[in-house]
Amino acid sequence: MNDAKANRLPSEPTLHRLPWYLAYVSLLRSRDVEYVSSTAISKEINVDPSQIAKDLSVLGIKGKTRIGYEVVSLEKALRNFLGFNRKHNAVMIGVGSLGGALIADTGLERFGLNIVAGFDVNPDIVGSSIKNVPIFHIDELARRAVAYNAEIAIVAVPVEQAQAVADLAVASGIRALWNFTPFRISTSPSTVIQNTSIYAHLAVMYNRLGVDDESGVENCF
């Protein structure tokens, strides 16, 4: 790989697919499989083999002809490239039902997400802690975000507050927003934003379930 290529950012679709490959390769490793071809990955993941080879080329490792990729090296390269083996400090803004649940989800830690503090306005929870993560008043965000060296703010507040807390987070030096609200937050291009559209996924499932299915069974909605 030449320098120009190495410096080019992988596309968002590529970054979305890489964790799929990682999941499958981890599974193969747990089964003591030694090598895997892009064709074999393709059959499992339902992505074109040439797309897989192209996606994996960002890692700077190549499969061997007719043998494929070495599973252990590929897993390590993927985890390393994706940053899942490094700690990324994050703050949770909004420690209601979802925010509290996400703090309690220790699984995120295994993917490098280190939630260092939560922020809320509810006097019942400000001053408490969840799994050793302290909850502060939102007024302390600016000061604490710097002290904690937080890079990411997870936004799990009611829709009415989403834009305001996002602006506050960015003003506090936060560079990435992970938005769990259904509100479209506006940001400047220098802020990274990812929307996890829980409600959008519910909408698709409900809609498709509500339509008469192939077996002709009438749905009761």
Added chain:
Amino acid sequence: MNDAKANRLPSEPTLHRLPWYLAYVSLLRSRDVEYVSSTAISKEINVDPSQIAKDLSVLGIKGKTRIGYEVVSLEKALRNFLGFNRKHNAVMIGVGSLGGALIADTGLERFGLNIVAGFDVNPDIVGSSIKNVPIFHIDELARRAVAYNAEIAIVAVPVEQAQAVADLAVASGIRALWNFTPFRISTSPSTVIQNTSIYAHLAVMYNRLGVDDESGVENCF
């Protein structure tokens, strides 16, 4: 709207955008705004006004020229169309850290998701309950899914088990899978599947944060 149009399924991108409009319209309603135009929604949401008008046409309601949509009716129509005001029975498969957190997140209930039971293999949690949701052994899934009239299975198991539990859920009469694992589950076309790619979103944030930002500050990864 004619019958042919009414029977046509809205596309997945349309269904993904409708909850954004709902979030914004709910915000306007809470501020006692009476009417909203697609242009005004467009400015907030960053979607083309003609696309918004097209998306909203699936609801069968029309905006008035120069005035726009009545906020209260639009909110009601969106919530109704999206199925957020009806109960949809779901089972949680895998009651580890994430599965337990999602059961505890009462916010999903307000969007019509009714988690009726959890299933796991861990003897420490089988037989217990979370917020009154009972946790059973996975062997009981087939029987219980029918008894509970469950339509949706939320998959939050380790990657190694994802495909097997999905197959079991479908064999138990479940018609929609909400996959929280990074594993690509294979299903027949008659099963609805939605993937909530938590790890994909982390991957994008980590990658973009790891690149020197516009201000020229070198990142320490």
